[in-house]
Amino acid sequence: MSKKNSEPTPKNTLGMDVSVDCVVFGFDNDTLKVLLIEQKQPDTVHLKTQNAVPGDLVLDNESLDEAAKRILQELTSLKGIYLKQFHAFGDPNRVRGLKDQQWLRTFRVNPERRVLTIGYYSLVKLSEFKPKAASFAGKTYWVDVYNIPSLAFDHNEIVHKALLMLRHELMADHIGFELLPEKFTLSQLQKLYEIILDKKLDKRNFRKNILRTETVTALEEKQQGVLHKPAQLFSKK
Amino acid sequence: MSKKNSEPTPKNTLGMDVSVDCVVFGFDNDTLKVLLIEQKQPDTVHLKTQNAVPGDLVLDNESLDEAAKRILQELTSLKGIYLKQFHAFGDPNRVRGLKDQQWLRTFRVNPERRVLTIGYYSLVKLSEFKPKAASFAGKTYWVDVYNIPSLAFDHNEIVHKALLMLRHELMADHIGFELLPEKFTLSQLQKLYEIILDKKLDKRNFRKNILRTETVTALEEKQQGVLHKPAQLFSKK
DNA sequence: TCAAAAGTGTTCCAATTACACCCATGG
């Protein structure tokens, strides 16, 4: 717009790096968690470690969905995990912060190259999740989604937007059980909804609603070993 | 996944081209239209012309939203047009069709480079739309969204997904008036909804609903020069 | 006076909300 045509328009002849970042949600019966990684460290020098959402460059011949699946499978051995693309983040300066420069210079073939990222979010059953060493990550850990530390790049914004999208989809498609074990009680499910939506729900109304949607089905089985009336167990239909 | 580590993982060291494609919707009181362009032609040889949705590579230092805005402004001089990012299309073979190879070899600095595109859709008031010559396009024209010819690349899929997203957002956010002139009647608005949603609506219920949402406001003005009872005019609130 | 679209209300049913007590179990 502001360029005069004395200079040719700056076509992006260098290309861009394209990455996929996965906001992995997990639920521990009390808090909604997001999986963070420590950015991997060079073997030689020591960088100030930063936290980030797991992500990696998209490989040649790999679709975006495949890249997201790969990233998830490098972190755990789970299959069939819920994954959804939710937004592309393409600010030209999104990796230009001082805090991110050294890491890029260490790990990227072309550290000056612009990086576009496609955001996915993913729902995993925390009970079954066993972290694995991933090529792109150091240690991994879970943090409360309502208490996220300062992250690398624009990852705080990415997590925030993922949460908004998750709320939307929870209401529309009732995908909550993806975050719970195979067998769960309606109280667990309700608590999950309350924490994701960040508001209290009425027990009787919640049950009526969930049962009407027919996304879950009652098992012929009850909770065991609890110090109160054991609850009916449900699983996804 | 299937790679053994005898070969290094094929990192995308070439980078990708990143483009933005805009599905521009317009409404002519009868049909919902999509703006297509003829792919631009080289001055020398003559290619079989293909149709496509307007789009262009994202420039250096340009965000995705800015690129989408620029593409739209190169096609028309309208400002303040409704624009929304809706999906990233990243299949590694999305531009590998035979039909697209010659065009890429003619117009791209790196025709072999993988191209990722970010899909936007846009709502314009057809009444105010005056096409302009755009750097990336030959002729432009409008076609019925329910009768789209075969397009370049994966643009048929892009248009289809844009329509699904538009339907969603029309119901949720009542953005329909973005496709109508400043002043419109409720019958026009209803017809627009019917065509986008592809189903008939009840007149009385439609009016009750729209007025309850308070997204439109009645003007002190009526239709003129119609051969029936003139309708109340409305504008967006 | 006719044709054409504008405009308007009511009834019925389904969904949403608010609300409080008894029950089954383990310790």
Place this chain on the structure above:
DNA sequence: CCATGGGTGTAATTGGAACACTTTTGA
């Protein structure tokens, strides 16, 4: 027998769906 969470119903309100006739204008 007590503490803990599990489990249940009803009434009031609100929103959605179905449905048909009268009005205003220009020709």
